[in-house]
Amino acid sequence: MATGYYLQDNPNPNAGQYGWPRNRVSGVVGIHTAENNTCFNGPDPGDADVARFIAGRSDFGSYHVLVDADSVTPLVHPSWAAWADTTNNAHAMSVSAAVAANDWLAMEETRRRQVVINMAAAAAELVQTAVRDGLLDSPTPARRITPAEAIAGSRAGFYGHGETNPSTRYDPGKDFDWNLFLTTYAGYIGGGIATVGDITPERPLLIPGVAGLYL
Structure with a gap:
């Protein structure tokens, strides 16, 4: 029977992309970009393309949910760990958004905003599922947390992948609209915003050494 979660319904035969069944989660949510080729106009195939890539890759890297400009793809139920961040899986x-972190400002504004709004909607659905299924007591607050808190799981909130892995990762990038993300997410969960904006000094946007997808 299909679960509605892409990686569970299409298990990777080369490298399992989820595991470690969990009875509880911390409420920490990482924000990522998949570093695929950003689609700048027309129907966006990004989340479908990245989902297929993850389902066949021979190394490890996955997310709980993936979005693009016009769709959302749940990949893994929150009762399973995904391989998104080695510090806190x-x-x-x-x-994750199926875009490249360098491309936020290269996108047309309406399309860029829609990707971020879809990320917020996906995050709300993810945490509400965790609450519904007994993994969390209440939805993750609409706030940024520090890298230390994200790694330890000591405070529920949102962080960027590059904040916990600054030597190798930079997503979702310096141009990611945290204000829009948190404001929209707060609206979806019916809660206020505890913190908006950067909580660490802005880091330069690093350019990956190898072109193409990375997770």
């Missing part, structure tokens, strides 16, 4: 959840 055991307790965290993850949301």
Whole structure:
């Protein structure tokens, strides 16, 4: 019977992309970009393309949910760990956009905003599922947390992948609209915004050494 979660319904035969069944999660949610080729106009195939890539890749890297400009693809139920961030896979959840972090400002504004809004909607659905299924007591607050808190799972909230892995990762990038994300997410969960904006000094947007997808 289909679960509605892409990676569970299409298990990777080369490298399992989820595991470690969990009875509880911390409420920490990582925000990522998949670093695929950004689609700048027309129907967006990004989340479908990245989902297929993850389902066949021979190394490890996945998320709980993936979005693009016009769709959302749940990949893994939050009761399973996804391989999104080596620092906190055991307790965290993850949301990724099928774009490259360098491309936020190269996108037309309406399309860029829609990707971020879809990320917020996906994050709300993810944490509400965790609450419904007894993994969390209440939805993750609409706030940024520090890298230390994200790694330890000591405070529920949102962080960027590059904040916990600054030497190798930079997503979702310096141009990611945290204000829009948190404001929209707060509206979906019916809660206020505890913190908006950066909580660490802005880091330069690093350019990956190898072109193409990375997770």
